[in-house]
Amino acid sequence: MRRSRRSECWLTLPSLLWLALFFLLPTLMVFSTSFRPADPYGGLGSGWTLETLARLYSPNYPAIIWRTLWLSAVTTLICLLVAVPVAYTLARARQRFKRLLLLLVVLPFWTNFLIRIFAWKVLLHPEGLVKQGLLLLGLVAPEASLMYCEGAVLLVLVYTYLPFAILPVYAAAERFDFGLLEAAQDLGARPWRAFCTVFLPGVRRGLLAAALVVFIPALGSYVIPDIMGGPASEMLGNKIAQRVFVDRNLPQASALSALLTLAVMVPLLLALLLNRKRPEEPVALKEGA
Amino acid sequence: MDDFLLFDRVSKRFDQDWAVRELTLAICQGEVFSLLGPSGCGKTTLLRICAGFEQPDSGRVLLQGRDITALPPHKRPVNTVFQNYALFPHLTLRQNVAFGLKLEKLPRRDIDRQVEAMLELVQLREQGDKKPHQISGGQKQRVAIARALVKRPKVLLLDEPLAALDLKLRKRMLIELDEIHDEVGTTFVYVTHDQSEAMSLSDRLAVMNDGQIEQVGTPVEVYEAPESSFTAAFIGDTNFFEGRVVAQEGDYCRLAIEGLGEVWCYNDRGRRQGELVYLSVRPEKMRLSRQPLELGRNRFSGRVEDKVYLGGESRFWVRVGEYRLAVAVQHSRYLLDQQPLQWGEEVALGWHEDDGYMLQRYAEEHEALLSLPPEDEA
Amino acid sequence: MRRCAAFRLITALCLLFLYLPIVILVVNSFNASRFGSVWGGFSLHWYRALLANERVWQALVNTLLVALVATLVATVLGTLAAFALHRYHSRWQQLHYALVYAPLVVPDVLLGMSLLLLFVHLGVSLGLTTIMLAHTSFCISYVAMVVLARLQDFDFSIIEAAQDLGAGWWTILWRVFLPLLAPGILAGSLLAFTLSLDDFVISFFTAGPGSTTLPIQIYSMMRHGTPPVINALSTLLLVLTFAVVFAVQRLTKGKLQ
Numbered sequence: 001m002r003r004s005r006r007s008e009c010w011l012t013l014p015s016l017l018w019l020a021l022f023f024l025l026p027t028l029m030v031f032s033t034s035f036r037p038a039d040p041y042g043g044l045g046s047g048w049t050l051e052t053l054a055r056l057y058s059p060n061y062p063a064i065i066w067r068t069l070w071l072s073a074v075t076t077l078i079c080l081l082v083a084v085p086v087a088y089t090l091a092r093a094r095q096r097f098k099r100l101l102l103l104l105v106v107l108p109f110w111t112n113f114l115i116r117i118f119a120w121k122v123l124l125h126p127e128g129l130v131k132q133g134l135l136l137l138g139l140v141a142p143e144a145s146l147m148y149c150e151g152a153v154l155l156v157l158v159y160t161y162l163p164f165a166i167l168p169v170y171a172a173a174e175r176f177d178f179g180l181l182e183a184a185q186d187l188g189a190r191p192w193r194a195f196c197t198v199f200l201p202g203v204r205r206g207l208l209a210a211a212l213v214v215f216i217p218a219l220g221s222y223v224i225p226d227i228m229g230g231p232a233s234e235m236l237g238n239k240i241a242q243r244v245f246v247d248r249n250l251p252q253a254s255a256l257s258a259l260l261t262l263a264v265m266v267p268l269l270l271a272l273l274l275n276r277k278r279p280e281e282p283v284a285l286k287e288g289a
Numbered sequence: 290m291d292d293f294l295l296f297d298r299v300s301k302r303f304d305q306d307w308a309v310r311e312l313t314l315a316i317c318q319g320e321v322f323s324l325l326g327p328s329g330c331g332k333t334t335l336l337r338i339c340a341g342f343e344q345p346d347s348g349r350v351l352l353q354g355r356d357i358t359a360l361p362p363h364k365r366p367v368n369t370v371f372q373n374y375a376l377f378p379h380l381t382l383r384q385n386v387a388f389g390l391k392l393e394k395l396p397r398r399d400i401d402r403q404v405e406a407m408l409e410l411v412q413l414r415e416q417g418d419k420k421p422h423q424i425s426g427g428q429k430q431r432v433a434i435a436r437a438l439v440k441r442p443k444v445l446l447l448d449e450p451l452a453a454l455d456l457k458l459r460k461r462m463l464i465e466l467d468e469i470h471d472e473v474g475t476t477f478v479y480v481t482h483d484q485s486e487a488m489s490l491s492d493r494l495a496v497m498n499d500g501q502i503e504q505v506g507t508p509v510e511v512y513e514a515p516e517s518s519f520t521a522a523f524i525g526d527t528n529f530f531e532g533r534v535v536a537q538e539g540d541y542c543r544l545a546i547e548g549l550g551e552v553w554c555y556n557d558r559g560r561r562q563g564e565l566v567y568l569s570v571r572p573e574k575m576r577l578s579r580q581p582l583e584l585g586r587n588r589f590s591g592r593v594e595d596k597v598y599l600g601g602e603s604r605f606w607v608r609v610g611e612y613r614l615a616v617a618v619q620h621s622r623y624l625l626d627q628q629p630l631q632w633g634e635e636v637a638l639g640w641h642e643d644d645g646y647m648l649q650r651y652a653e654e655h656e657a658l659l660s661l662p663p664e665d666e667a
Numbered sequence: 668m669r670r671c672a673a674f675r676l677i678t679a680l681c682l683l684f685l686y687l688p689i690v691i692l693v694v695n696s697f698n699a700s701r702f703g704s705v706w707g708g709f710s711l712h713w714y715r716a717l718l719a720n721e722r723v724w725q726a727l728v729n730t731l732l733v734a735l736v737a738t739l740v741a742t743v744l745g746t747l748a749a750f751a752l753h754r755y756h757s758r759w760q761q762l763h764y765a766l767v768y769a770p771l772v773v774p775d776v777l778l779g780m781s782l783l784l785l786f787v788h789l790g791v792s793l794g795l796t797t798i799m800l801a802h803t804s805f806c807i808s809y810v811a812m813v814v815l816a817r818l819q820d821f822d823f824s825i826i827e828a829a830q831d832l833g834a835g836w837w838t839i840l841w842r843v844f845l846p847l848l849a850p851g852i853l854a855g856s857l858l859a860f861t862l863s864l865d866d867f868v869i870s871f872f873t874a875g876p877g878s879t880t881l882p883i884q885i886y887s888m889m890r891h892g893t894p895p896v897i898n899a900l901s902t903l904l905l906v907l908t909f910a911v912v913f914a915v916q917r918l919t920k921g922k923l924q
Contacts, residue, residue: 008757008759019767030780119692122688183375244780254784264772
């Protein structure tokens, strides 16, 4: 009916136009600017060139790209490894504790992430508590610096994204029918075996969501490697920022951004495909008696 | 073997409540044994103790003489069919059934062979590659049974397996369960609150109430010779009478029942004169007639206060003296017979002296289990 | 069961890990000593220094202004988007959904970078306005998602009942629909507000000289040292956050249970 078409237009156009202008167009611009030369004053020169893209093969970038992928992957792995036991404990907890525990897990999530990074900067400072503690235990030399290295970046990455990982796995664990674990044990599976063959597949949707919600933002981390890492632990995010604010080279920054966009697309599309494969299969829900 | 599965003074407490108290029960090899009782009587707890999901606070569980109380569930040769089936949703039916066998590390070919045989037994071989969410409740039930049986357990535990199915399907599944049992011969322990399931399926059953066993016996024993008012009222319906022994007359005794009169009953308990006695007479044992009755010594006259037509039979509530008695009359011929009995009619009521049964234990609160309509306003 | 104990230990350690830095931060905000590892006595010195800091106040005002404007615009646009997405299922809506969903999964750096390019291309000078435009853009997605979720749970038979009783669409909109949807819209705008207050990366890319928001201010103070004033600022922000979360918990506790 034409009437519904009209009202559809009215409802859709405001947000559609806004997002097209402020999201779609800029994204396309990122790609197009990669083909433009740089202006000495920090703007964009005229004409088109492939030189910017050629620069991507310079020795720095592959290392940075690899490090970004690697750190994001390790962060995701660690976050998942911690999120699963925590989500399990939360889902099995008694009602009274459950609310409290959930609140405790979610609170850091709501605090400003700059503050959380700052807290670690203080802790890992050469004069900070962690260093003093490790010195006492004799685990580290007095001149060693805990800051400005990949380890520090990884630590704060995990710290930042851990609550993001716990929530989706917990949501899936909450809907899991724990009677299935009993059934598995009844059939002869040791508790650990039952956990691996029945619980983990049962919450796989949550695991996938958690992996995505850690991996993708981690790929684009900027502040964390900027503050916690040194020049040897740069990631794509802060390289882009460096090109924009320090070198004032917009085309190169765009090229790197385009690269990052593509890197983000891959896991997203993978996740979409994986979700499409089994659309009707319900997760292991508790059945009514 | 008589003590194939033995519960030896098993007790289990949850917080302040005793779910099961000093319970002793012996189950024979190869039989279908039911645990029957209302919710909260402890039957499921007992089952879970047998499976290993609950540890008793005191007492032991012995299987073929071996103490399995401390064994974790995955080490016991006992398998469970869960009430909600608990099929693994991410595996196909075949993989579900094979799950337990794979853990025994048998060669692949043996596993496949046994799985196919079991699926054949439950008639689901063609659906083997489907996932649980694609099949119906009755089919899920059968897969759950197949999955448990394929491991050849010494005991198969069934926790209200038919509770989620509708009436017709339930009746059909009962027959199938019976056939499966005949086929495999495993000892079944069946938990239910539904008496008709327990009665039709079991070789023997235990009536449970409040963590204790009221009576153990065959369905016939439990129905015809209830030891307590609980058993008499929980299974089927009955009429309770309270009286004193007036005289012993050979195999029978004469009771004086206040508000009714004199009643004769078979004296298999050796009751003596002056003893207080509670009598149970089931509704179908009573006869109603417009003409005076000929058979049996217990004959009274009364008035029909209420009636309900149930298709295959009718139920009457007849006022006799101070008692309101429930009577069940089968209709072998309904319309062609004389006129059916009407409200307010005077009738003759009676029962044979062999059909009453003297109870060992009586408690008035058990009368609440009977299905009597509310008293009419006088 | 044995497994539970190991998992419980991991959970406890995890919580310890999450809260230790925050606790240290709060403690240090009262530390008279400049160095975090040495306790110099209880002092409110840093709080006083914070309150006297002009730039922090200016940044705070800017942040609130941006958040307010962005939230207002985003609430309107996001709610409209949610209505459209819920009601219609044409191909346009599929594109619409992709555009609404994408900003949620794209890293901040990319959003900031692309917006910067847009402004450069259009020749718009960077300032508070560009920050507002940027914030509005990502807030729309959050509002839309929250409202959409509420719409999916909405019982539309109420609307039918209202129609049955003789209400026209204007009445239904203002007297029935919006009042019932209000909590959802409020939740969405609250989320947008919080995210806008919190945002650093996108603001950093789209801010001009003189238009500093609080996160940007914190960042520049943090970049080259660990000034203890940040401890005090952080503690105040933490207290505010905790208070809001507890308040929301209390409000929803009655409603959800």
